[in-house]
Amino acid sequence: MESARVIYRKPFSLGILFIGLIVLSTLPLYVQPYLVILLSFVLMYVIITLSWAIFSGPTRYISLASAAFFGIGVYISAILGELWPLPLVIAAGGLISFILALFIGLITLRLRGMYFIIFTFGVSELIRHSILWWEAKFTGTVGRWVIVVDHTTVYFVLLIIFIITLFAAYLIKRSKFGLALRSIGEQEEAAAHIGIGVTSLKTITFAISAFFMGATGAIMATRWTYIDPAIAFSPLFSFMPVLMAIFGGVGQLYGPIFGAAIFALLEEVLITKFPYYYMLLFGIILIAAILFLPNGLVGLVDKIRKRRQ
Amino acid sequence: MLVVNNLDTFYGKTQALWNVSLRVDEKEIISLVGANEAGKTTLLKSICGLIRPASGNVEFLGKRVDGLTPDCIVERGISLVPEGGKPFTEMTVRENLEMGAYPYKIWKERQARLEQVYHFFPYLKARERQLAKTLSGGERQMLAMGRSYMARPKLCMFDEPSYGLAPLMVKELFGSLVTMNEQGITILLVEQNIRHALEIADRAYLLENGRVILEGAPERFLQNGYVKKAYLGI
Structure with a gap:
C-alpha cells in the first residue's frame, strides 16, 4: 500500500549521541568560563523542558507547574545547602518535588484540558505566595543566601542530571508505559477500559518529571547566591x-x-x-x-x- | 457468570437506569437491545466501572466487581469494545493491539495473543504498521475487537458494533463475534440493529427508558406484538 505510513524509525543514532556527550563532558577543559556558564544555563532549560515533555508530551496535559517544582528545589538548596553535601542536597530537592507532585497530581489530574492548565498555574502561584508569607511571618526575611559552588561543578552536575533525565525519558518512551501515556493523551476513556490505571500512571509520571525539575532547581540555586520567591518561582520557568x-x-x-x-x-x-x-x-x-x-x-x-x- | 442486580445509575440528578437486573451465563451470547437513550451504553459503562452505580450490585464469577476501578475489572476478565471502536488514532495498528495487553499478567504473552488476533483478522496484519486513523469504520471496529481480545477476556461486551457500517461489513463483524464466542468467550452485545442481534443471541433483553421490559429467548421477542410493531416494523 502506498498510503501506508511507516512510523518506526530511529530518532537519532546512538553514535551521534555518544560523540555529543563526550564533547559536552570535556568542554570545560578548552573553552572560556563564559561559555561554560552559558551552557549551564542552556542545560537548565533543556532538562526542565525534557522532563516537562516526559509527562505533558504524550498525555497532552499541559502543565504550568514547572516553576513550583523548580522553585522547591531552589529553596531546598538554600535551606540545606550549608548542612548537607551537594549530592544529597540535589537528591533532596528532587525528592521533595517528587512528593509534592504526587499530591498535586492526585488533586489535579482528574481535571482535563483548560482546567488542568489553569489549576497547575494556580498551584505554582499558591506555593510561591505561601513561601513568601512564611518567610515574612516566621523567618523575618524575604530572600536567602545560597552557598556558592564553582561554575564547572554546576556544569557537570547539570550534565549528569541531563543524562539521567534523557535516559529516564527514553526508558519510559520505549516501555509499555510510554504507549499507555500516549493512549491517555488520545482517548482517556478508551485507555481506562482497556485496563490502564490512568490516574496512578499519570500521577507517577507527573512526579517523575517533577523530580528532575527539583534537582535542577537545587543545583541552579548555587549559581545565584541570593534567592527569593520571585526568582525561584518565576512564572517563566x-x-x-x-x-x-x-x-x-x-x-x-x-x-x-x-x-x-x-x-x-x-x-x-x-x-x-x-x-x-x-x-x-x-x-x-x-x-x-x-x-x-x-x-x-x-x-x-x-x-x-x-x-x- | 455475570449477574447484575437491581442497578440504579444516575447522571447528576437524572436517573438513567432503573432497577436493572441481568444475567449472563458462561459461553452465552446475550443481546441487549433498545432504542437510543434507552440506557444501553450506561449499563455497559456501569458494569466496567467507568460509571459508579448509585445502588445495586454487579457480580462477576461470584465476586462483586462494582466499585472497583476499570483497570481492576479488566484484569478480572471483562473487556469492552466501545462504540465506534475508539482506537488510538495516532498509534499504529500494532501499537493499538499491544495496548490491549497492558494489564500486568498479560503483557508477557502479547506476542502469542497478537498472532491469534492476526489469525482472526488477517486484514489487520497487512496494516500492522499503519496509523489507526487511516482505517475505515469497519476496520476500526475490527481493531477494537482485536484490542479487546488481547486482554484475554472471559466476557467481552460490544457497544453497537454495527453502528454506521455497510451491511456486508456488519455481516462479517457478526461472523467474527460468533467465532470469538466459539473460542469460549462469553458475549454481551448491545445493538440497535435488533434483527441481527436476535439472530445470533441465546437470550436477549429489551431496555426501554432505563428499564428492562422484556427478556427471554429470541423467539419470544420475534413473536411479541409490541416488539414487532415498535422495533421490527411488521
Missing part, C-alpha cells in the same frame, strides 16, 4: 518549557532538547545584542515559529525526510 517544547516538537525526544537549546541560546544572544528590544524580537520569533512550524523542529525534520524519499 513554567511558560518557557512549554514554548520550547512546542518549538522543538514533542513527538521525538530530540524535539524538546533542541527546542530548548536553540531557544535558550537565542535568548542569550538577543539579550546581549539587543538589550532593549530583546523581548520584542523574541515574541516575533515565537509567533513566526508557531505559524510556520506547527509541529516544531521535529515536524520540519520529518518534512525534509519525506521530501528526500
